[in-house]
Amino acid sequence: xxxxxxxxxxxxxxxxxxxxxxxxxxxxxxxxxxxxxxxxxxxxxxxxxxxxxxxxxxxxxxxxxxxxxxxxxxxxxxxxxxxxxxxxxxxxxxxxxxxxxxxxxxxxxxxxxxxxxxxxxxxxxxxxxxxxxxxxxxxxxxxxxxxxxxxxxxxxxxxxxxxxxxxxxxxxxxxxxxxxxxxxxxxxxxxxxxxxxxxxxxxxxxxxxxxxxxxxxxxxxxxxxxxxxxxxxxxxxxxxxxxxxxxxxxxxxxxxxxxxxxxxxxxxxxxxxxxxxxxxxxxxxxxxxxxxxxxxxxxxxxxxxxxxxxxxxxxxxxxxxxxxxxxxxxxxxxxxxxxxxxxxxxxxxxxxxxxxxxxxxxxxxxxxxxxxxxxxxxxxxxxxxxxxxxxxxxxxxxxxxxxx
Numbered sequence: 440x441x442x443x444x445x446x447x448x449x450x451x452x453x454x455x456x457x458x459x460x461x462x463x464x465x466x467x468x469x470x471x472x473x474x475x476x477x478x479x480x481x482x483x484x485x486x487x488x489x490x491x492x493x494x495x496x497x498x499x500x501x502x503x504x505x506x507x508x509x510x511x512x513x514x515x516x517x518x519x520x521x522x523x524x525x526x527x528x529x530x531x532x533x534x535x536x537x538x539x540x541x542x543x544x545x546x547x548x549x550x551x552x553x554x555x556x557x558x559x560x561x562x563x564x565x566x567x568x569x570x571x572x573x574x575x576x577x578x579x580x581x582x583x584x585x586x587x588x589x590x591x592x593x594x595x596x597x598x599x600x601x602x603x604x605x606x607x608x609x610x611x612x613x614x615x616x617x618x619x620x621x622x623x624x625x626x627x628x629x630x631x632x633x634x635x636x637x638x639x640x641x642x643x644x645x646x647x648x649x650x651x652x653x654x655x656x657x658x659x660x661x662x663x664x665x666x667x668x669x670x671x672x673x674x675x676x677x678x679x680x681x682x683x684x685x686x687x688x689x690x691x692x693x694x695x696x697x698x699x700x701x702x703x704x705x706x707x708x709x710x711x712x713x714x715x716x717x718x719x720x721x722x723x724x725x726x727x728x729x730x731x732x733x734x735x736x737x738x739x740x741x742x743x744x745x746x747x748x749x750x751x752x753x754x755x756x757x758x759x760x761x762x763x764x765x766x767x768x769x770x771x772x773x774x775x776x777x778x779x780x781x782x783x784x785x786x787x788x789x790x791x792x793x794x795x796x797x798x799x800x801x802x803x804x805x806x807x808x809x810x811x812x813x814x815x816x817x818x819x820x821x822x823x824x825x826x827x828x829x830x831x832x833x834x835x836x837x838x839x840x841x842x843x
């Protein structure tokens with residue numbers, strides 16, 4: 440009888456060993472759920488964000504992993520819907536014990552994931568969702584934003600506007616929360632810096648607008664010195680493609696002017712050259728670490744880590760630094776380790792503020808030029824930077840009341 444029991448026990452343990460691939464035991468893997476829009480209208484955005492995170496994990500694993508463990512990215516298609524994103528994430532928490540999630544393209548998705556993280560005591564981080572409330576009135580201890588947000592980006596563009604001396608400003612923006620918040624922050628900061636600024640016209644249009652002629656005509660009639668827009672994607676493309684031939688020739692200062700997909704979609708460099716933007720990552724950032732990052736990425740992939748890929752890479756590496764500092768994957772320990780931590784990456788120093796879990800980051804100004812070392816089409820050239828301190832929204836201003 441004793442022998443039979445020993446045989447059964449031996450078979451049981453052998454079966455357990457065979458269930459886990461040799462050299463990759465489940466407990467030796469740190470899983471990162473990547474919540475992105477991987478289908479539908481915003482598939483291109485989600486795929487580029489995902490690619491940056493996957494590449495960061497590749498680099499981490501090439502260098503021995505994290506805490507001696509392999510890191511695995513689990514792609515999760517949010518379909519750009521909060522309920523689908525949280526349902527899929529909840530399943531991973533319950534079935535696979537996933538403790539870390541990244542992504543959240545779309546503020547509604549990001550907010551829902553932040554709430555899910557708090558409820559389940561896991562960590563959610565993003566450089567995708569920009570709505571200030573996520574590290575403001577809706578902040579929580581389980582959510583981190585290693586990246587910028589709408590207010591700080593608008594402050595950066597306002598700083599640039601003031602330095603360039605423009606007085607008569609036209610504004611055109613998508614008519615939803617992000618567009619209106621971006622405009623409000625831009626106007627607030629610009630009037631603080633330059634009280635004599637005139638906003639000659641302020642236009643809001645539905646996201647996904649196809650006909651810009653009526654809006655362009657109003658802008659031309661207002662005779663502005665410059666145009667500000669937080670538009671992105673196809674709304675930015677069509678504004679340029681339809682506006683320039685109609686005579687809307689003013690310089691445009693924008694949020695995401697360095698999006699190579701938009702540049703290619705416009706398909707006419709003359710519509711783009713001279714326009715400027717502000718971002719937390721760009722290929723033209725002159726740091727040694729950025730040059731090394733670009734060179735390795737290009738060698739591995741055959742193309743460049745533009746815009747979303749670069750931001751996502753840095754956000755993921757910042758998370759890894761927090762886990763490394765904690766010395767454990769215990770969620771509470773990682774939260775504590777990330778607070779106040781500084782990451783020295785390709786885009787300079789990023790510091791995670793403890794009071795609201797909002798990273799304090801510099802912004803980089805670029806101007807679209809014809810000749811550049813990256814592409815045959817027009818692309819951004821670095822023209823300057825603004826410090827994290829100069830675009831800071833203080834903890835008191837954010838309204839964050841974090842429960843520890």
